[in-house]
Amino acid sequence: MSSGKTESQAPSTNQGGASQPQGFVDPTDDPTFQSLRRLLQAPASSNQHLSLLSTSTLYGSISYYIAHLETVHTQEFIHILVNSACLWSPPSPVASSSQIAGHESRVVQETSLQSFLLSRASSISQVVASSVPRRVKLLLDSRSGSTGWTTRRLLSSWLTALISGLSSPLPLPAPSAAEPYSLVSHLQIPRLAILSGLLTGFHFLREERKSAKRLGSKKPSAGSSSSDSSHHLNLKFYISQLEDEWIVAFAEILEALQGPIAVNSNPLEETKSEPNADTGESQHGFEDEWEKEFKKRSMSRPDSRHQIEADSSELDSEGRRNLRALRDVPLFLAAQVGPSIPDRKMQALCSEQLVSLVSDAILDLFECEVEATSDQPLPSGSSLLSRLPGETWIGSDGKAQIRIDGETVQNADLLNKSTLFPLIGPLSRILSRALGRATMAKDPASLLHFLLGTEENSLDRPTGKTKAVLARMSDVAKDLENGWIHSCLAGLEEDKISDQAKQHTKQLWTIFKTILFSYTMVFETLIDSVVEMCPSPTLTFPPSSTPSLSERVHSEAAVEGRQGSKSLVKRWGSASTSNLPPAYIEVAQSILITFSHLYWITSTFGSDGFETYRKVFYSTLDVIARDGEGCVRLLESISPLTGSDYSKFEMNQAKRSCTTYFLNVSEQLTAVLPDDMIEGMLLPICRPYLEDTRFKETFESAHSVILSLYSNKKACITELAPYYVELLIKSFPKMLNPTQLEYAMVTIMNSLSEKDDSVAWWVVDRLSNEIEAERKSPMQEERFLPLKLCLIALIPTVNLVLLRSLLRKVERYILDHKEEEQAKIKVNLCEKAFDSLSGLNSANREEGLRWWLDKRTRFGV
Known part of the structure; x- marks a missing residue:
């Protein structure tokens, strides 16, 4: 293949061989297409030949033929594309740099298989997306701009041909790290990449259509251009069809990565025919027939869900590990289109699998694998800031310095350059939706096990990491807090940081704010689901002077198992209880404890953080404030000081933020706190910051606590008044x-x-x-x-x-x-x-x- 068609080149031939610059392509007599086809059908060992093509030629040709091939030939081309070992295998290391100079493959030789696949899948997805508006334009041109039934049928036939080509891959080989293409084909990354591209292309057309409607575009006339006509083409059915296919493809990838778990529902059960939103025209009969055919095809095709479950269940631990090494590729694609897929369709995915996969991907970014040194041993899976205290110091000029060749700076650079870090926003949206669905589907005991784990299964033995998502999020936040507040950078004003360190601290703060936004987004959906699941009305039971044996056992078990402190509630006397399931109380506690570890970041936005944070913070407090004993355990857990001396005054701003957060939480809970706790813990912590007015935020928080005591008419207020x-x-x-x-x-x-x-x-x-x-x-x-x-x-x-x-x-x-x-x-x-x-x-x-x-x-x- 000496040359390829790029997007600017559009020559094609029909069956008679006549030139049709604007027409559909019959590839039978097209030598360029035949050459491309032979290259794509070559085995993986021959991919150096494909590497001879420039990226613009290769991807331009693929985009051109997807858009211009006659529908009857589209299925075969997509089938070749999705099963091309040559296209989806990294170039052979033996290829010389002179052979591939200037092309993508030269870079690929020095990167991992995952990096190559990220690049390849992203590029294929983009060229497929670009082919969608080109195909629509071609159809409209051939129909003189008409958007009537014939045009819609032609577009539907093209889309059906594409899906049919994707739905018949070759038999799945066993995943092996020695054979990269076996991993690619087993995960079916090509299929997801093409479906993601198609969805992106149709979403682009839909957004164009919405923009045109906002501008008051009129109905197309007979002589209107195809671009104007496309604004009036109803795309709802096509997008819905692609969403169903995407859900099925991604569900099978989830099962391959996470192991077979019963899914929530069939993706088609939630796909109901709806009237045309714009015309009021119903497509009910057509969609019903299509759904029946789709179900029949999905059950009989080689990659049906049942086949995938069988294949996944037979994978050994090594095979599963090989597949998980490519985890970021499907997540990268999912981040592009997943947030736009309706919740009713996302429910078809197994929420537990999705939560596990996405939370692992996000949290792994902040759990950097570092090699321990003799003087500073660190366990595997240390956090981003584990080395920071030893890599910062105060220089002779009195300003903070940081090792630019240290592991913290290097890990921060790698994190910022990683593929998924820029996508934490959409990934967090996917995670929050999955977590909300999982919460709504579980009884309290199952929810507690899922989110916080148990002592017996709290760790993933091979990695040493906490498995339960909420517990792991809290661990990551705590590790970041410990690394930061024990470093020389904690609490410093900008003028106290050296110029050499400012650039790197700025990069770190970008990371800190990103994780805070991610956590807040995830917690928002979680606490909304918990609030919806809480019993209504919530009943509160006053504290009893002599707790029953069952109450003591429950309290002590909860204290020892979650908070690591004995005789927790009884230390301050009895508190009120409620009919809230203990699981919901512990989930609320975990969210607030995690926020306490991040408050040194939150406080940079002001004492109340930002709008979404405030919503989550106060919603969570509203849940736990219904149970006095839960509030006592929470405050013990986030207390800035331990032991009996609560009067220490903290000068460092970052460390003092723990106290400010504690006071902010206490202000909302004073109504249900035992008097002994108020007098023995709360007032001693407030007193230093009431008397010393140097730190405005903590001073105001302490005053708010005292006023809350008065508002709730606690026992101490009369004695406290003169002071x-x-x-x-x-x-x-x-x-x-x-x-x-x-x-x-x-x-x-x-x-x-x-x-x-x-x-x-x-x-x-x-x-x-x-x-x-x-x-x-x-x-x-x-x-x-x-x-x-x-x-x-x-x-x-x-x-x-x-x-x-x-x-x-x-x-x-x-x-x-x-x-x-x-x-x-x-x-x-x-x-x-x-x-x-x-x-x-x-x-x-x-x-x-x-x-x-x-x-x-x-x-x-």
């Missing part, structure tokens, strides 16, 4: 603005008034004393008026017994401003008083109204 009110007054206005101070004081008073009027009046009196002290202060304008407004805001919070006394203070503060130039301040105070009076309850409203009517004349309003 906390003094802190608030001291922090204003440097750390608290007037709105924050007022909100805090109102929250405190609302709770104290229900417990002790004497303590409530102490708060009023303390605020009044501060106002008096400000009369002589040079900063009077900054604090004096806001403090008065704050005291006036307390009017609705006091009981009737204190109301008159408080109103006398308010009257005095308003009348203080007698001068004409202070009239605006007086009006401001009066307006605040009127607004506060409107918030009085029915018992106090009459007293407040009488006071206002009596005094408003003196106030001058």
